[in-house]
Amino acid sequence: TVEELPAFYAKRTLLGEVILPEDIANACFAFVGGLLNKSTGNALNVDGGVAMGFLR
Incomplete structure (x- = not known):
């Protein structure tokens, strides 16, 4: 769902944060x-x- 997107993308960053x-x-x-x-x-x-x- 749309509400889950920020958490999904945050998990893909090394910092674990959404980029605003x-x-x-x-x-x-x-x-x-x-x-x-x-x-x-x-x-x-x-x-x-x-x-x-992606380099890891």
Whole structure:
């Protein structure tokens, strides 16, 4: 059911948490707000560890 979806997706992350739109917005703000102004050529995964979980 729709109510079970957040728990289902949370289980798929290494952090065990649902990734919210605010989490993605905070990552974008870090880039454009100058918090990561010395960082170049990187991909910032905001996925709670899903990408790394597939490598295990």
